Amino acid sequence: MARSWKSRLATLTVIASASALVVAAPAMAAPLTTVGWSMSNPQPSITAVRYTWSFTTATTATIGAVTFTVPAGTAGTPSVVDVYGLTGGSAALSGTTVTYTVTTPTSIPSGTSVLISLDGFTNTGTTGTYTSAIAAGSDTGTSNSVTISNNSTAINVVVARSTAFTSDTTSFQMLMDPSVAALADQTRAVHLTVATNATNGYVLNVKTDQQPTGGAPARHFSAITADKSSGVASGSFTNGSFGYTLSTTGLGTGTSTPLTSGLYVGYVTGGENVVSASGPTNGDTMTITNRAKIDYTQPADNYSAKVTYTVVPSY
Structure with a gap:
């Protein structure tokens, strides 16, 4: 009887140890690297502009969505043009936040280069220098500066009545x-x-x-x-x-x-x-x-x- 009890105790100990192996520490947030943002036309109030973001993931994680901030006054209905490093998805603009939602989220390894290109934006009418804050899973980063400015000269030719x-x-x-x-x-x-x-x-x-x-x-x-x-x-x-x-x-x-x-x-x-x-x-x-x-x-x-x-x- 004593020998049988010890055998069962040893078995229970092994099961408890196996359970401990499946408990993982939560991923810690880390800064994204090589964060970039560009637009196909940096003039104010221009329509049909393409915005492109790029970054490198810092941690391995399942990414269901990526968010990007844009200047106040940005408008339009974004559509997906190119996506690299993530699987397919859709995009939406709400206020000053653009959200790219992954249709089927998968685990993305750390060090993965990601590029997301979206069409259909109308630039803000306010000139200035802006950055875009990006969040991918628990990783975040801030892009380079983009300047929205007039690169045209307004010409007014007045022909008098004659x-x-x-x-x-x-x-x-x-x-x-x-x-x-x-x-x-x-x-x-x-x-x-x-x-x-x-x-x-x-x-x-x-x-x-x-x-x-x-x-x-x-x-x-x-x-x-x-x-x-x-x-x-x-x-x-x-x-x-x-x-x-x-x-x-x-x-x-x-x-x-x-x-x-x-x-x-x-x-x-x-x-x-x-x-x-x-x-x-x-x-x-x-x-x-x-x-x-x-x-x-x-x-x-x-x-x-x-x-x-x-x-x-x-x-």
């Missing part, structure tokens, strides 16, 4: 005599030019203060037509009438003339738009040809009127 308008005639005189054919039907041309950088172009307005009128209101020329809506051919121009025709050259894109070329119309006191453009022009040229025709029924007098040309740009 419209140029010229007329080659400030006044003209017609000396008319019904007994001489060449003096009974006369024309005078006025050449106008318009140049403007108005985004929406311009209109040219023409008006008269009156029909050519003599010393008494009853003595005057009649407008060849009431307005520009209809014109008369050159051969149909009547005696005692005054009017004009319009021709153009070099008009810019989107420029139109509501007058039919070659037809004569009368001036109106309220003014009418005779040329319009929908965009800038470097120089449109218009020729307004004035015409007066008389016979002996036109009283002798000095007839006068003033025609005003107005360019209205649309910026």
Whole structure:
């Protein structure tokens, strides 16, 4: 009986010793080495930036996740591009912390080089120098400094609003005599030019203060037509009438003339738009040809009127 008891005691002692062998001391935190952080574009507020972290593990441990800090104001939805040293996983950004979560955590030996590259970041809009704090299991470390700064020059070119308008005639005189054919039907041309950088172009307005009128209101020329809506051919121009025709050259894109070329119309006191453009022009040229025709029924007098040309740009 005594021998049997001692045998059992010895057996129990061996089991107790075997149990003691499976109890391991917890891993101690250690600093990561060769810690690095870089970004593909260090300008503020730039989108679609790739962040890359690298480090070397200090202890052997099962790593289920790695966290990285980023500057306040960093945004985006990170996506995994490259992972070395760890198995596959997913990434997420919350506040100033990026978390790479390993899908199937495994034991990673100490001294393992790890690289994690993530796309989809929008840099903070605040310039400055930043570091990233990294935690992998119980190991931690701080990266090198990364500077977010403008590497561009803001250029502001201001083009002033500008419209140029010229007329080659400030006044003209017609000396008319019904007994001489060449003096009974006369024309005078006025050449106008318009140049403007108005985004929406311009209109040219023409008006008269009156029909050519003599010393008494009853003595005057009649407008060849009431307005520009209809014109008369050159051969149909009547005696005692005054009017004009319009021709153009070099008009810019989107420029139109509501007058039919070659037809004569009368001036109106309220003014009418005779040329319009929908965009800038470097120089449109218009020729307004004035015409007066008389016979002996036109009283002798000095007839006068003033025609005003107005360019209205649309910026």
